[in-house]
Amino acid sequence: MAPEVYNAKATFAALPPELLTQIVVHIDTARAISHLGSTCRKAHTFVENDGFRIFVQTRFSYIKPPTKPSPSFWKEAALGITSLAKNWDRKAFIAWSINPQKEVSQDLRGQRSRGRHAQAGQTMGFTPVIDSYDAWYGGDWTSRKEVVAWGAGAVLCMRGKIMGKTKRHEWQTSDNRHLKGINSHQQRYAYAIYNEKGAREGLDDITSVNLLSQQSLSDSEQVVIGRASGGLALISLSTETSQSKVLSSYETQGRPVRSAATNLGSNSLLATCLSDSTIALYPVDPASSQVHPISQISVNPSNQSRTWSSRFLGHYRLLVGLGPSQEPLHVYNIGQGKILQQSVRMLELNDFSTQARLDLRGDNGARSTTSVYSLAPIDTSSSAGRAEGDVFLSGAYDGLTCLHDLRSANSITAVFRDPVDTFSPIYSLLPIGTERFVAGGARHSIIKVFDLRMPGGKLYHSADLEPCSGASIKRPRNFNSGKWLSCCEHHYDSTHRRRGWNVFLRPKDNTSRRVIESPVYALSRPSQCSSTFFAGVESTVLQFDVVSIMDEYPDPLFKYGQANTGDKHDVERKWDPQGEVLCLPMYEQDSGPVNLIKQRKVEHTQGSIEGWDERWKSEGPRPANDRGRHHSWGLV
Numbered sequence: 001m002a003p004e005v006y007n008a009k010a011t012f013a014a015l016p017p018e019l020l021t022q023i024v025v026h027i028d029t030a031r032a033i034s035h036l037g038s039t040c041r042k043a044h045t046f047v048e049n050d051g052f053r054i055f056v057q058t059r060f061s062y063i064k065p066p067t068k069p070s071p072s073f074w075k076e077a078a079l080g081i082t083s084l085a086k087n088w089d090r091k092a093f094i095a096w097s098i099n100p101q102k103e104v105s106q107d108l109r110g111q112r113s114r115g116r117h118a119q120a121g122q123t124m125g126f127t128p129v130i131d132s133y134d135a136w137y138g139g140d141w142t143s144r145k146e147v148v149a150w151g152a153g154a155v156l157c158m159r160g161k162i163m164g165k166t167k168r169h170e171w172q173t174s175d176n177r178h179l180k181g182i183n184s185h186q187q188r189y190a191y192a193i194y195n196e197k198g199a200r201e202g203l204d205d206i207t208s209v210n211l212l213s214q215q216s217l218s219d220s221e222q223v224v225i226g227r228a229s230g231g232l233a234l235i236s237l238s239t240e241t242s243q244s245k246v247l248s249s250y251e252t253q254g255r256p257v258r259s260a261a262t263n264l265g266s267n268s269l270l271a272t273c274l275s276d277s278t279i280a281l282y283p284v285d286p287a288s289s290q291v292h293p294i295s296q297i298s299v300n301p302s303n304q305s306r307t308w309s310s311r312f313l314g315h316y317r318l319l320v321g322l323g324p325s326q327e328p329l330h331v332y333n334i335g336q337g338k339i340l341q342q343s344v345r346m347l348e349l350n351d352f353s354t355q356a357r358l359d360l361r362g363d364n365g366a367r368s369t370t371s372v373y374s375l376a377p378i379d380t381s382s383s384a385g386r387a388e389g390d391v392f393l394s395g396a397y398d399g400l401t402c403l404h405d406l407r408s409a410n411s412i413t414a415v416f417r418d419p420v421d422t423f424s425p426i427y428s429l430l431p432i433g434t435e436r437f438v439a440g441g442a443r444h445s446i447i448k449v450f451d452l453r454m455p456g457g458k459l460y461h462s463a464d465l466e467p468c469s470g471a472s473i474k475r476p477r478n479f480n481s482g483k484w485l486s487c488c489e490h491h492y493d494s495t496h497r498r499r500g501w502n503v504f505l506r507p508k509d510n511t512s513r514r515v516i517e518s519p520v521y522a523l524s525r526p527s528q529c530s531s532t533f534f535a536g537v538e539s540t541v542l543q544f545d546v547v548s549i550m551d552e553y554p555d556p557l558f559k560y561g562q563a564n565t566g567d568k569h570d571v572e573r574k575w576d577p578q579g580e581v582l583c584l585p586m587y588e589q590d591s592g593p594v595n596l597i598k599q600r601k602v603e604h605t606q607g608s609i610e611g612w613d614e615r616w617k618s619e620g621p622r623p624a625n626d627r628g629r630h631h632s633w634g635l636v
Contacts, residue, residue, distance in 0.1 A: 013042045020046050024054045030078040052078045062379050062433055062528045066136035066143070076141035077529070080555040084531050084546055088436065092548035092613035094602070096580040097507040097540050098148075098159065124514065125539025126153040127521050131209045132534060134526035137217050140164055142556050146526050147214075147239070148534055149223050150541050151206025154199035156225055157541075160239035161189040162217065163557055184574050186560045190239040196231075204229045208260035210270070212284070222247065222286060224270060226257030232272060234286060247286045251293065263312040267337065271318055276306035279320060279332075281339055295338040299330055311375040314389035317406075321394060323371025329394060331406065347404065347411040349396060371397040376429035376437065378452075379528065393437060395426025401439050401450065416450045418589050421502065430523035430533060438533070440520025445505040445537045447520055448589070500589040507540045508582060514538055531555055542582075548613055549575055550605050576602045585619070595619075 015023075020043075027033055033055050037047030052074035056063055060081050065073065087093070132148035143164035150157055163185075180190035196204070208226035212234075220238040225231075232250040237243075250270070258273035268284035277300035280293040299307060299320055305328075309321040313331070318339065320330040329347035333340045349370055374395035390406040399422055403414040418424075421441060428440035431452070439448045507515065518538035525533040531546045547558050549571060560574075575581065583599040596619040597609070607614035 013040050017046065017050070021050070021054055024051050025058050027055065030055060030082045033078070048075070056081060060433070060529075064528070066139050068139050070139035073139055073141055076556050079553060080141055080531075080557065081529060083551060083553060083555045084529075085435075087531075087546045087548050087551070087613075088432065090548065090611065090613045091501060091586070091616065092551075093544050093546045094549070094575065095505075095542055095544045095582045095584060097582075098534075098543045099157075099541075126151070126205065127538065128152060128536030128541050129206060129209045130522040130524040130534050130536050130541060131211045131223070132524045132526040133211050133213045134530055135213050135215050137162075137215065138164060144557075145217060146530070146532070147211060147221055148524070148526070148543075149209050149211055149221070150522070150534075150536060151209050151225065153201050154196070154204045154206065154227075156194040156206060156209070156223070156235075156237070158192045158194070158221060158223070158237055158239055159189060160192075160221065161187055163187045184560065184577055185558055187557075192237055192239045192242045192244075194235065194237050194244045199227075200229075204231065207257050208272070210260055210262045212262070212264065212268075220245075224250075224260060224262065224284070226260050226272060228256050230254040230256055230274075232257055232260075234284070236286075248288055248291050250282050250291045252280070258307055259309050261311045261318075263315060265315060269312075269334070269337070271310050271312065273307040273310050273320070276300065277303065279307065279310065279318070279339065281318075281334070281337070283337070297332075297339050297341045300325075305369075305371070308371060308373050309375050311377055311392070313377045313392055313406075317389070319375045319377070319392060321372030321375050323397065324369040325371070326369050328370055328372040328396070329404070329411075345406070349394075349400075349402060349412065371425075373397065373425060373427050374429045374440075376431050378431045378434060378437075393429050393431065395429050395439060397425045399423045399425060401426055401429065401437075403452075416500075418448050418500065418502065420587065420589055420594055421446060421448070425519075427519045427521055428523040428536075430525055432525070433528060438523055440523050440535065441502075442519040443517055445516055445518045445520060446502050447505065447523070447535055448500060448502045450500045501586055502589060503584050503586040505535060505537055505542055506582060506584055507537070507542060508580070515540060531557065549602055550614055571603050571605060583615075586616075 024033060024036070024047075027036065030052070033047055033051050037044040037051060048071075056074055056077050063077065063081065065077070128150045130148065130150040132146070134144045134146040137143055137145055146161040146163065148159050180188075182188050205228045206225050207228050208224070210224040212222040212224070214221055220236040220243070222234060222236050224234045230252045232252050233246050234248040234250075236245045236247055250272075252272070252274055255274040255278065258275070260270060260272040262284065263269045263271070264284075270282040270284050272280050272282070274280050274296075277298050278296055279299055280296040282291050282293050285291065299322060305323050305325045307320060307322045309319075311319045313319050316334050318332040318334055320332065322328055322330070327346040327348055329349070331345040331347065333344075349372070372394045374393075376393045376395075377389055378391045378393065379389065392404050394402050394404060396402065399417065401416040402412045403416070404411065405413045416439075418441075421444065424441040424443050424446070426439050427442050430438040430440075432438065434452065436452050437450055439450065440446075441448060505520065515538050520535055520537055522536035523533065533544050533546075535542045535544065545558075547555065551558075581602055583601060585596060585598045587594045587596050597612075597616050598619050599615045600617055602615070604617075605614050608617050
């Protein structure tokens with residue numbers, strides 16, 4: 001009897017959806033998913049309807065889709081999020097300073113920093129605090145609105161931006177302190193300024209900003225602002241009309257607001273650090289004009305330290321950073337709208353990293369106290385939802401960033417340090433998915449990018465699967481994993497460790513020595529799928545768009561700005577029409593000689609460093625042991 005002959009294509013077409021799903025789960029790239037869809041009609045239908053969705057939810061589980069995704073959403077999401085991952089790996093970004101108006105920004109640059117009295121001849125600028133969010137207003141990947149708000153002295157600045165297909169949205173008329181327009185990517189934007197009557201610079205400076213997400217394009221934005229003088233209020237501010245209104249005032253008994261955090265949901269809560277030792281919990285209800293705390297505790301009865309930061313970890317935990325203290329991290333449970341002080345967990349920062357701190361400082365003994373300035377929860381949940389968050393980062397006075405997992409008996413799970421700028425305190429933190437995080441240093445206006453690489457976190461690699469030389473036979477293969485080993489530092493498998501990198505922030509509109517040596521006070525990102533993040537240094541807020549100018553397959557949000565020809569005027573017109581894009585210097589974190597690398601102008605579309613964005617060009621090595629390195633490098 002002759003053997004039965006099977007038709008491979010017919011067999012594949014006969015596979016049930018469950019097996020097709022398992023095939024897609026094991027595919028590494030969005031391009032391969034697209035190629036699968038071209039094999040047969042059934043595969044095409046499956047890929048369009050479910051394949052891209054499975055790919056995104058498997059590789060980027062932290063992406064939260066709109067309530068009713070459009071048929072094209074998951075395909076656009078796969079393109080946008082993989083393009084973003086590639087640009088992070090290639091260090092591709094465009095940065096510039098954002099200001100409402102030139103005349104307004106000139107006034108703001110002279111504002112006093114928090115907690116300082118206005119004095120004649122005072123030269124210190126404002127200390128920015130930033131919050132941002134984006135929200136879907138439609139079912140498409142590009143149908144988003146983005147809002148960013150920041151405190152500039154006693155003034156609140158806000159910018160709203162509408163992206164996507166709603167091109168007919170018209171801005172209302174407003175006064176001369178309002179700026180609006182449309183950028184080269186066909187995204188509409190508008191600024192608004194809120195200046196409370198009677199607010200005094202240096203005394204009533206804004207110390208906390210917390211936006212409440214609004215889904216509708218027609219709704220005014222709602223933001224909770226805290227002040228150094230003890231003011232705490234929920235206001236509405238329209239970026240269309242610049243009209244504002246105080247919705248709620250929170251009772252603080254005149255105690256200064258050090259920091260604040262919101263937990264938005266069915267029962268939204270606001271946690272604030274008041275004065276040096278009090279944590280107060282408030283309900284967030286725009287319908288209540290006067291709000292009193294529903295719970296408050298003292299975290300520092302001995303008055304030997306002060307509170308610095310607070311963040312919600314999931315819905316039922318509150319993180320508090322304080323210091324100097326032997327236990328500078330407190331984790332409180334929240335039950336029935338109250339802080340449960342009896343269930344507090346206090347974390348030390350020297351049980352795991354004592355030896356690391358000894359190596360860094362060269363002290364004879366471990367540091368007994370430190371301060372935690374910044375906290376950042378890491379969203380490890382999937383789009384299907386998981387248990388309460390347990391993982392977060394903390395930035396401390398001694399320059400170390402620690403990873404914590406409350407499921408572990410140890411206080412610290414991992415420690416991250418910069419071998420070059422080792423001792424700068426960490427003032428701000430910003431997780432980028434579960435793959436990396438950005439830390440803001442306390443000097444030199446520097447941001448530090450670290451590879452977080454949590455177990456199971458880096459589920460997508462943007463690097464090509466083929467070696468850069470094109471000769472796969474010359475590259476060894478890992479027979480345990482079945483993957484190619486790294487042929488260079490730009491192509492890697494999941495076990496390869498990449499170096500971190502640091503960027504100096506140098507705004508064009510303010511080149512004073514104070515700004516150049518400023519801490520990075522604040523970092524904010526609108527959402528996990530956003531290609532934008534914001535950084536605040538003295539007197540300035542900078543925007544970073546993680547995008548490559550010559551990307552062949554850009555994020556759909558930037559498709560109108562794609563420069564196909566590479567012509568100088570074409571690129572400038574689409575990416576830098578006002579000449580505002582910054583050329584920032586950076587270096588990789590290495591214990592040996594440091595190679596300073598600097599961005600060129602946007603018209604430079606021919607790369608000089610393999611595996612990096614086209615704008616980067618090496619400036620040559622600098623000695624790693626030069627204590628005045630940042631001055632000798634010509635950066636200040």
